[in-house]
Amino acid sequence: MFQLDLKSGVPICDQIVNGFIRMKALGLISGGDQMPSIRSLAIKFSINPNTVQKAYAILESGGIIYSVKGRGSFLSDDESAHSAVISRAKSDFRAAVRTAHELGLGISEITEVINDIYKEEKKC
Amino acid sequence: MFQLDLKSGVPICDQIVNGFIRMKALGLISGGDQMPSIRSLAIKFSINPNTVQKAYAILESGGIIYSVKGRGSFLSDDESAHSAVISRAKSDFRAAVRTAHELGLGISEITEVINDIYKEEKKC
DNA sequence: ACAAGTGTACTAACACATATAGTACAGTTA
């Protein structure tokens, strides 16, 4: 399970959303798996249930999970929903690159950062 | 001179800060150059002078510019201040890459975005 | 049937950041 950084400035609900997407991407969870209940996750993270609910609502609006009243929330089998979220992440990343470009970062410095973080994949 | 996107969600003061840093990086302005006055820039962009003042305060706190009461604001000669800001931008970009990596974006998708935005530089 | 757990849907309040509006003061320059 992922962790939260309450003082990072990143909205908690976004951290929860990204946490589950990351777990899906890493194969730690897969389609059909039951999500933690809203209340239990709120207790675990010592945050408000409404915040978890908001995160789950975001995940459900994106088709990443589906919820059944009285039963719980489950990870969707729909791979296209997951890839759509990845597409949105790509869009966010594009904005970050654009900002870096505007501030004068050269392509060499950019690729340096990329290679640093993706070094494991490059070895393959 | 750069332009503002009032509906981008990016704070206006940040856009102003980044705009001048970008101009410095591109060589459009250099150390000792006089900055536009707070009021004139506010009129030019049709925004509140306080917003410009906040942007200038950020730039001054970072050593990018210095202000003289009654005379105006001027671009600093201190290159280390500018490089420090670039360093911070690099750090922010690193965080964005890390997020993209965590969400499962492959290096091919990453490089695709990079090449798209830096295409002009690649031609050189 | 009952209790416990589940998602869902509200309203209210608070904190914070952003931006606007207006005013005032101190210093410089022509």
Added chain:
DNA sequence: TAACTGTACTATATGTGTTAGTACACTTGT
């Protein structure tokens, strides 16, 4: 002196994020 400059306030409005509390409908296990 007039017009410009930066600086420093207060106040207001807006939007977002979070917390708090309540209520309802549904499912599951006993």
